[in-house]
Amino acid sequence: MxxxxxxxxxxxxxxxxxxxxxxxxxxxxxxxxxxxxxxxxxxxxxxxxxxxxxxAMTAKFAVAGLPSxxxxxxxxxxxxxxxxxxxxxxxxxxxxxxxxxxxxxxxxxxxxxxxxxxxxxxxxxxxxxxxxxxxLGGSGDSSPHTARGTLAALRAVSRRLYGTASLDGRRLAVAGLGRVGTELARLLAAEGAALTVTDVDQDKRKTGHELGADWVAPDEILAAPVDIVVPAALGSCLTRQSVTRLRCDAVVGPANNQLATPDVADLLHRRGVLWVPDYVASAGGVVHAVSVEVHRLSAEEARARVDAIEHTVTDLLTTADAQDLSPAQAATALVRQRLAAADPAGRSA
Ligand code: PHE
The missing domain is CATH 3.40.50.10860 (Leucine Dehydrogenase, chain A, domain 1)
Structure with missing residues (x-):
């Protein structure tokens, strides 16, 4: 279909x-x-x-509560x-x-x-x-905002798992040092997080070094013994096989389409690894761009909307718990509900 x-x-x-x-x-x-x-x-x-x-973009906008x-x-x-x-x-x-x-x-x-x-x-x-x-009248590079939004999602997860939104002293593995991954790693390092990083591009070792991060090979990053793994490269990194190697409490990152197949979300949940759906954690870029360019919000207001991803994730985790669902299931339900409300015929649900 x-x-x-x-x-x-x-x-x-x-x-x-x-x-x-x-x-x-x-x-x-x-x-x-x-x-x-x-x-x-x-x-x-x-x-x-x-x-x-x-x-995934449909889901991203639906969860972010934007009319796109x-x-x-x-x-x-x-x-x-x-x-x-x-x-x-x-x-x-x-x-x-x-x-x-x-x-x-x-x-x-x-x-x-x-x-x-x-x-x-x-x-x-x-x-x-x-x-x-x-x-030229645009809102400029979206990647710093995507990074900031992911940090907001990480705060919600940190508060949930460790009782504090601060990432100071936390260990995180950032997989991918592209524009978003690098910016996010910078924000995390500035906050006092200990980082393990990788990229398929060996030249990025220098960036890792500047951040005071440990470098591992790309195929080792998911198995790094850290608190949270942050996928920030291309999609499909979470496979039935790769999630069995995880040694972290949570996986939260800006990469789109992290799951190789949808059933991997259940597997993560069963293994007790908290996974925040990528389309929830990665919304900062579009939230900022749409807020500024469509809704004409000020930079400050747009930033506040990006930071509100923290509340979105907190609400999602609370709902998931209350209904005994995985975060992925709770997010899917929210997307369905918002699409159905907009389009009662269910054409796009
Ligand atoms: N790459 C962005 C994302 O995946 C897409 C985007 C950003 C689209 C900004 C429009 C404006 O969310």
């Missing part, structure tokens, strides 16, 4: 690369979600990614392809054409492989774009 409202796959007019836009649901409002510019063995893997990522729907764009680059600046511009203009052709049903933003400067290029063709640089 196709549970998406609309999926567009086009060969880019200029780049000849597969441009994919998946609109999962507009039940709560126009869809939004980032543009992922990434390598895939086959473009169909990019399509699969777009389908899953856009559904879920979408995502993916340009599937062949393995090993390096985009020179001209070709990159071609790709971005192809994406912009596709976004514009959807007439506002979907607005794009940054994601893995893209940033504010790319949004500036897209913004010359379509106004349905978030996170252009501030000098």
């Amino acid at each position: 196709l549970d998406h409202e609309q999926v567009v796959v086009r060969s880019g007019r200029r780049s000849r690369l597969p441009v994919i836009v998946a609109v999962h649901s507009t039940a709560l409002g126009p869809a939004a979600g980032g543009l992922r510019l990434w390598h895939y063995p086959d473009w169909r893997d990019g399509l699969t990614d777009a389908l899953r990522l856009s559904a 729907g879920g979408g995502k764009a993916v340009v599937a680059l062949p393995e090993g392809m390096v985009l020179d600046p001209d070709r990159r511009r071609d790709v971005l203009e192809d994406v912009a054409d596709t976004v514009e052709s959807l007439g506002g049903t979907y607005a794009t933003g940054p994601d893995v492989g893209t940033g504010p400067d790319d949004m500036a290029v897209i913004g010359t063709t379509t106004r349905h774009v978030f996170c252009r640089p501030a000098r």
